[in-house]
Amino acid sequence: xxxxxxxHYGLKAMFDLAQHYGSEPIPxxxxxxxxxxxDNYLEQLIAILRKAGLVKSIRGSQGGYILAREPxxxxxxxxxxxxxxxxxxxxxxxxxxxxxxxxxDSCITRTVWAKVRDRLAEVMDSISLADMLRDAENLLExxx
Amino acid sequence: xxxxxxxHYGLKAMFDLAQHYGSEPIPxxxxxxxxxxxDNYLEQLIAILRKAGLVKSIRGSQGGYILAREPxxxxxxxxxxxxxxxxxxxxxxxxxxxxxxxxxDSCITRTVWAKVRDRLAEVMDSISLADMLRDAENLLExxx
DNA sequence: AGAAAACCTACTTTTTTACTCAGGTTTAAC
DNA sequence: GTTAAACCTGAGTAAAAAAGTAGGTTTTCT
Numbered sequence: 001x002x003x004x005x006x007x008h009y010g011l012k013a014m015f016d017l018a019q020h021y022g023s024e025p026i027p028x029x030x031x032x033x034x035x036x037x038x039d040n041y042l043e044q045l046i047a048i049l050r051k052a053g054l055v056k057s058i059r060g061s062q063g064g065y066i067l068a069r070e071p072x073x074x075x076x077x078x079x080x081x082x083x084x085x086x087x088x089x090x091x092x093x094x095x096x097x098x099x100x101x102x103x104x105d106s107c108i109t110r111t112v113w114a115k116v117r118d119r120l121a122e123v124m125d126s127i128s129l130a131d132m133l134r135d136a137e138n139l140l141e142x143x144x
Numbered sequence: 145x146x147x148x149x150x151x152h153y154g155l156k157a158m159f160d161l162a163q164h165y166g167s168e169p170i171p172x173x174x175x176x177x178x179x180x181x182x183d184n185y186l187e188q189l190i191a192i193l194r195k196a197g198l199v200k201s202i203r204g205s206q207g208g209y210i211l212a213r214e215p216x217x218x219x220x221x222x223x224x225x226x227x228x229x230x231x232x233x234x235x236x237x238x239x240x241x242x243x244x245x246x247x248x249d250s251c252i253t254r255t256v257w258a259k260v261r262d263r264l265a266e267v268m269d270s271i272s273l274a275d276m277l278r279d280a281e282n283l284l285e286x287x288x
Numbered sequence: 289a290g291a292a293a294a295c296c297t298a299c300t301t302t303t304t305t306a307c308t309c310a311g312g313t314t315t316a317a318c
Numbered sequence: 319g320t321t322a323a324a325c326c327t328g329a330g331t332a333a334a335a336a337a338g339t340a341g342g343t344t345t346t347c348t
Contacts, residue, residue: 001147001224001264003233003257005306011253027324041307047326060315061323076256080145089147108280109155112220112271113147119267120145123260136252148336171293185338191295204346205292 003084009037010045010083011076017055018071018129019136025057025064045083052082071133077124087121089113095121147228153181154189154227155220161199162215162273163280169201169208189227196226215277221268231265233257239265 012035020026028046032039046065049055056068067074081087081095088094092101093114101107156179164170172190176183190209193199200212211218225231225239232238236245237258245251 001145001151001228001231001233003145004304007145008234008253011256015253029324038307040309043325044307044327057325058315059313059325061317061321063315063324065325084145087145089145090152106280106283108276108283109152109159111279112155112276115271116264116267119263120260123263127256127259132252132256135255136250139250139252150336169293173293182338184340187295188338194295201294202346203294203344205290206347207293207345209294 001089003080006045006048006083007080009035009042010049011079012037013042013046014049014054014067014074014079014129015132017065017067018074018133021067021071024062025066027064031065049079049082052078054078054082067129071129074129075125076127077121080124087117087124089116089120093117145233147224150189150192150227151224153179153186154193155223156181157186157190158193158198158211158218158223158273159276161209161211162218162277165211165215168206169210171208175209192226193223196222198222198226211273215273218273219269220271221265224268231261231268233260233264237261 013031016031016035017026028043029039031037031046032042035042046055050057050065054068054074055065057063057065077087086095086097088098090110090113091099092107092110095117101110157175160175160179161170172187173183175181175190176186179186190199194201194209198212198218199209201207201209221231230239230241232242234254234257235243236251236254239261245254
């Protein structure tokens with residue numbers, strides 16, 4: 001039950017953009033440095049986020065990336081689904097196009113994984129980037 | 145966020161043993177056939193379950209496997225932890241020995257994954273093999 | 289003794305992951 | 319219009335993990 005670096009880095013990058021939402025576009029290289037990710041690799045990952053409509057790019061000098069929507073309107077679930085595909089502990093309970101399973105109607109392990117899937121989706125969909133910004137602020141306050 | 149076949153097959157095998165709890169030991173080959181798993185492969189998997197203390201083996205002719213505890217006392221979480229290791233969407237929030245992270249105190253994505261981990265553990269620990277047996281019975285009744 | 293079954297270890301193949309690299313295209317400041 | 323900074327694309331690759339195979343040894347029941 002691990003996330004790949006795609007999901008992990010994807011959320012990091014999106015959170016970085018959220019922290020600078022409202023100002024100029026952020027160059028990929030800047031995000032990569034701040035989040036400690038190879039920029040060649042991040043370039044590929046951010047392309048996925050762009051195609052999923054989660055970020056917008058501004059090309060050319062002084063260009064960069066910005067969130068496509070406000071942080072309150074983008075959830076962890078959105079990002080993870082974009083980066084890792086539909087949530088599905090096992091193929092036969094995928095959120096979209098579940099794999100065929102001959103014993104689907106009597107398979108009890110299947111109903112277990114459906115419950116796990118639903119809880120996973122529930123928690124990921126309940127956390128927005130705005131929530132994360134709020135958490136970051138609180139963390140900072142408690143430190144001082 | 146996928147399970148490997150280890151966890152998937154592991155739960156299937158354990159559920160199979162649960163369905164025959166209280167009678168003679170079940171040969172591995174029988175479980176493998178019923179659950180449609182290569183018996184060579186299942187042999188490796190069940191060795192993990194045995195070392196984790198979840199099943200007992202009876203050697204020799206008429207031998208086989210039985211659950212080490214009653215079905216109400218074995219949870220999906222027990223089985224998945226045995227088969228896949230500690231629950232941890234990313235290494236830095238592993239249930240045991242979380243990986244070092246230089247920004248641990250200010251990393252917000254980390255707190256997200258901790259929440260995901262806790263929900264995962266919660267749902268898996270709340271379902272026992274006995275619960276699954278009950279579900280199976282209900283499913284059967286509704287069919288008739 | 290013979291058969292059935294667990295046990296053990298090592299090997300192989302396949303798939304996925306996590307990158308890297310090379311070369312392009314577009315834009316905007318100057 | 320040149321140049322630099324940025325985005326875009328696709329191919330390639332090394333390492334790791336996953337999934338499965340194979341063959342032999344030991345134990346115990348009959």
